[in-house]
Amino acid sequence: MPELPEVETTRRGIEPHALGQGIVALVVRESRLRWPIPPDLPDKLPGLAVVAVRRRGKYLLLDTAAGCLILHLGMSGSLRVCDPALPPRKHDHFDLVLGNGLCLRFHDPRRFGCLLWTEADPRAHPLLAALGPEPLEADFSGAYLHRRAEGRNTAVKAFLMDSHVVVGVGNIYANEALFMAGLLPTRAAGRVSLAGYERLAAAVREVLAASIAQGGTTLRDFVNEAGHPGYFQQTLRVYGRAGEPCRACAAPVRLERLGQRATYWCPTCQH
Structure with missing residues (x-):
């Protein structure tokens, strides 16, 4: 998508x-x-x-x-x-x-x-009224995520992908941002520290900005306004790389289904 x-x-x-x-x-x-x-x-x-x-x-x-x-x-x-x-x-x-x-x-x-x-x-409009903040704007921060996550037992990956919390962080970019922040996708959202959320907010901004600069990610269908694919998939760190060596530590990247979505992580770099 x-x-x-x-x-x-x-x-x-x-x-x-x-x-x-x-x-x-x-x-x-x-x-x-x-x-x-x-x-x-x-x-x-x-x-x-x-x-x-x-x-x-x-x-x-x-x-x-x-x-x-x-x-x-x-x-x-x-x-x-x-x-x-x-x-x-x-x-x-x-x-x-x-x-x-x-x-x-x-x-x-x-x-x-x-x-x-x-x-x-x-x-x-009903489709837009309940959306959370934009991740590339000033009101999105680690402190905001930490506040919204208080007491929540849902996995931090599902929390990050909730459009009522923050908009536009889909499956590819949630996997990538959690890797960059060193956070295990299955960890309970309410058990991530403020420092962890500050790393995660920064990682979300970094991965989204990098993808925009490279025209997005084309895994199957996406093309831009001129009919050209995006190229960010060439730099993905964990997404789609199950069994391949982690780019940081060489441990095999793992894959499991979390909330019916493919979830990739490094067992050494993320905890």
Whole structure:
């Protein structure tokens, strides 16, 4: 699933092409996504201009003067900039056609993405209202994590992946950050020290920033706005490396299922 770095990579890629552009048309080929595309949306958008291209967690927000488009890439989605005359491929479900002669084309084989519309503050939308802080902003810190974890017996990895605690830290980046912080993924969240959470917050910021700089992680489906894969997977320390030597100590990386998610760790470096 595209995680925060992949969504931020997409946001940065489409922003120069979409910002300030008028919307000419919304061409819907398949409306049955995770939630149906509102049937009246193609009539609402023409004539509006994109005044901001934002991200909240894993959601892309395209603001206009009349409302906001909320877009999620789902498990297999990508948003590409292309010529609307380019013949659509299978699973190219909609085009947002812009005044500069380009379009934002949404491709999603599994159809778990979405395109929704709100005329209210998108931060109050049911999908966004309960989200935790952004991990790359100032209100995310080790002290914040330590405070939120008090008394919690859930595994620290599951705690870190809870979008009500912090947004956008999916499975790949949780594994990587916990390794960088030297924390065992199965340790109870309430038993991690303040110092441990300070290391973890710093590791989360470092791993997300590094992934954004390399265009995200492509394990199967993700491509950026130009159709290119991300390259962060080439530097992964533990994720996907079960049985291979730890890059720090050479002990074999271990794998188990934790909360139905693949969890990788080094038995020597993490405790």
